[in-house]
Amino acid sequence: MTADPITDHRFQRLREARLAKGFDTAAAAADAFGWNRNTYASNENGNAVFSYRRAKEYAGAFGVRPEWLYDAAGPMLPATAAGFVPIVGRVGANPDGVVLFATGQEAGDLAPIPPGGTDKAAALRVVGHSMRGVADDGALIYFEDQRTPPTPDMLGHVVVVEVDTDEVLVKRLLRGSRGGVFDLESVAGPTRHDAHLRWAAHITAIIPPYQARRIIRGAG
Template sequence: MTPQHARAQRLRESRIAAGYRTGRDAALAFGWNLNTYASNENGNAPFSYSRAKAYAEAFGVRHEWLYEGESPTGSDVAEPRRDARFVPVIGKVGADPEGAVLFATGQGTGDLVPLPPGGTERAVALQVVGHSMPGLADNGGLIYFEDQRTPPTPDMLGQVVVVETDTDEVLVKRLLRGSRSKLYDLESVNGPTRRDCKLRWAAHITAIIPPHQARKILRPV
């Protein structure tokens, strides 16, 4: 990993630890340019030392660690890092009153769960609430995915995936082709299909944990 991408990874970790589900949420909260922040966090554009200070102050971390990856010289206090064996539960996934629309809340629960088999540092989880996904995930279960924020890929078609729409909704849906390029139909596990949606990103579900096991592995923080 290059220094630029390592710095971007630390920025992402800081944002998640501070309780902001997406880079967009953080940028809006602090009045940052959305495109600039996104480019800084995904590693496409480097950020300066002065910008690191602003990000560090916002997310409650040391700017020396954020920029250089280490604590200030002479400090005996290391920058807190998330245990690599655990990943954050970034929200709850459930149904609206009609049981038609699956959604994720905009704020994390504060809990951690073990890294799933094959998971990377980008792994995150959603906790299932309600009974809108029979046969897929039950109330109290966990849905893991890799939070890579990349456009849908052909191998996702026909699969149940996690997506974000251009209307800021995070959904668990079966991904289908729309009526034209870059539009997608989103089929609910239990509800009507949404037609011709524009998506910001899509991610494969990497693991589903049943409720009885989820209760054993949730780690409040």
């Protein structure tokens, strides 16, 4: 059977991304992002080919483009201009508060880094009216894309989270029924109880729709 050079070198790109992020070992990266050590090591040494869904997770953690990591398409790093950060998805199109990635906005859309933000910042664009009272249709929601576990100071606040079902959500973070799990309260819609979180991030800025339209830099 003819070897697939893209698949064969996928694990090498994963190792390159991990080293570029500053992690000397696969175990150190797995521990930092809450991944199973054996699973990650198998993905990086080529014993187990990882999916595009997993590539998106790894790419987000290491700050590279998932298309490059998965099939060597395009440059390794996102094309961002100085002082700008990517608009990575849209949120609020339904009451569940699910973030839809790479949907509804042109690839490469950028927004200025918010006051106090860093080069780890990312933005979400609000679509629809299910987040009324937090952010209106067309607003920008900024967060620091650090991929770190939730902290006590996030409790009671609307934050960006990823749950173990691969969904990224914008929810109010509340204590769950026991340690290690959290309730996620929607702006509109039911509360999700006892969710397991992979990471959580404070919202650092919300830009109203009128101003958001003025500051977004389109892909073209």
